[in-house]
Amino acid sequence: MLQLQQVYLEHPPLRESSDKKILVMLHGYGSHEEDLFSMHHELDPRFHVISLRAPIPLGWGGFAWFGIDFLPTGISVNEEQAFHQLEHLKHSLRTIKAWFNGADLVLMGFSQGTIMSFGVALTEPTLVSAVIGFSGRLIETMIPKHPSEVLFSRIPVIQTHGISDPVIPVSSAREAASALNRLGFDHEYREYSFQHEISMNCLNDVNDWIQRKIFPDRNPV
Numbered sequence: 719m720l721q722l723q724q725v726y727l728e729h730p731p732l733r734e735s736s737d738k739k740i741l742v743m744l745h746g747y748g749s750h751e752e753d754l755f756s757m758h759h760e761l762d763p764r765f766h767v768i769s770l771r772a773p774i775p776l777g778w779g780g781f782a783w784f785g786i787d788f789l790p791t792g793i794s795v796n797e798e799q800a801f802h803q804l805e806h807l808k809h810s811l812r813t814i815k816a817w818f819n820g821a822d823l824v825l826m827g828f829s830q831g832t833i834m835s836f837g838v839a840l841t842e843p844t845l846v847s848a849v850i851g852f853s854g855r856l857i858e859t860m861i862p863k864h865p866s867e868v869l870f871s872r873i874p875v876i877q878t879h880g881i882s883d884p885v886i887p888v889s890s891a892r893e894a895a896s897a898l899n900r901l902g903f904d905h906e907y908r909e910y911s912f913q914h915e916i917s918m919n920c921l922n923d924v925n926d927w928i929q930r931k932i933f934p935d936r937n938p939v
Contacts, residue, residue, distance in 0.1 A: 720768075720813070720814065720817050721813070722770070722810050722813060722814070723773075723806065723809070723810060724770055724771050724772075724773055724810065725751060725770075725771040726751060726768055726769060726770050726771060727751050727752065727755045727767075727768070727769045728766075728767065728768050728769075729755070729758050729766070729767040730766055731763060731764050731765060731766050732759075732763035732764075733763040733764050734764070735764040735933070737764075737933065738766065738818065738821045738822070739764065739765055739766070739821065739822050739823075739824055739847070739932060739933070740765070740766050740767075740768060740814060740815075740818055740821050740822065740823050740824065741758075741761065741765040741766065741767045741768070741824045741826055742768050742769075742770065742811065742814065742823055742824070742825050742826070743755060743758075743767065743768070743769035743770065743826050743827075743831070744770060744772075744783070744807075744825065744826070744827040744828070744830075744831030744832075744834050744835055745769070745770075745771075745772065745781075745827075745828060745830075745831050746827075746828040746829030746830050746831050746832075746853075747780070747782045747783070747786060747829060747830045748776055748778070748780035748781070748782065749780050749781070749828075750771055750772075750779075750780060750781055751769040751770060751771040752769070753769075753828070754769055754826065754828060754831070755767065755769035757916075757921070760921055760925075761921075761924075761925065761928070762925065762928050762929070762932070762933060764933060765824070766818070766821075768814060770807075770810065772803075772830070772831075773803060773806065774799075774803070782830065783800065783803050783807075783830045783831065783833070783834050784796050784797075784799040784800035784802075784803055784830065785799050792887075793885070793886075795833075795857060797857060797859055800833070800834075800837070800857060800860075801859075801860070803834070804834060804837045804838065804841065804860070807834055807838065808838055808841070808842055808845060811823060811838065811845050811846070812845065815845065822847035822848075823845065823846050823847060824846070824847060824848045824849070824850065824932060825838060825839070825846050825848070825849045825850070826849075826850040826851075826852075827849075827850070827851055827852065827854060828852040828853055828854070828916065829852070829853050829854055829885065829886065829914065830854070831854070832851035832852060832853065832854020832855070832877075833854050833855060833856070833857060835849050835850075835851055835854070836849065836851060836854065836855075836856050836857075836860070836894070836898070837857065837860045839870075839873055839875070839903070840856075840860050840861055840862060840865075840901075841860060841862065843866065843869040843870055843872075843873055844869065846873060847872075847873065847932075848873060848874045848875070848931060848932055849873065849874075849875045849876075850875075850876055850924055850927075850928075851875065851876070851877045851878070852878050852879075852916050852920070853878070853879055853880065853883060853885070853886060853891075853914050853915070853916070854877070854879075854886065854891070854894070855886050855890040855891055855893070855894045856893070856894040856897055856898075858897075861897065861901070865901050865902075867901065867902035868902075870901050870902040870903045871902045871903065871904060872904075873903055873904060874903075874904040874905075874906075874927075874931040874932075875898055875903045875904065875905045875906070876905075876906045876907075876908070876923075876924055876927045876931075877891065877894065877895055877898070877905065877906070877907045877908070878907075878908045878909075878910065878916075878920050878923070878924065879891035879892075879907075879908075879909055879910070880909070880910050880911070880912040880913045880914060880915060881909050881910065881911060881912075882911070882912065882913045883912075883913050883914045884913055884914065885913075885914040886914065888909065891907075891909075892907075895907040904931070906927060908920070908923055
């Protein structure tokens with residue numbers, strides 16, 4: 719049995735494929751491992767799904783990857799805590815990758831989970847093969863001083879965001895998209911007429927992207 723430091727949920731692929739991909743889900747602030755996991759039946763059935771619980775418990779029963787403060791100027795991030803937890807997350811991802819004999823890891827995050835997913839891709843790009851980021855942004859200090867465009871260019875990224883998002887403004891998402899493009903990621907960015915959420919048309923676009931970028935022309939569903 720896979721042994722991780724944090725609580726997780728797991729679902730084997732509904733359809734076997736010779737090209738094994740592990741989809742690792744990272745939920746948002748105040749949520750838990752069951753949140754994104756409930757979507758697994760809407761995604762490509764060839765994924766082996768693992769949904770991780772963030773390590774920091776919150777008072778109402780949810781969990782966080784790092785602390786935040788709600789200020790009049792917007793949300794302030796505890797960057798020191800984010801970097802600390804990023805190292806723990808990467809340790810868990812290395813454990814998952816080793817357990818599955820070096821299989822490709824695809825990270826799928828929402829909000830804080832997207833921030834952490836981008837952080838992994840930026841600081842240890844050899845650990846992941848693709849990133850799906852819903853309603854997130856970048857922590858600028860996670861961008862390495864000497865980025866490797868060669869390593870970044872092999873990582874496809876799809877980033878989605880609502881133009882009316884009251885939690886992470888769409889301007890922050892656009893800045894992240896610009897940075898990821900500049901750094902050389904194989905990046906696609908989509909905007910939708912919603913707030914801090916995931917809609918079915920958004921999910922349909924992500925599934926189309928998965929067909930093109932994760933399982934291209936191999937064992938089509």
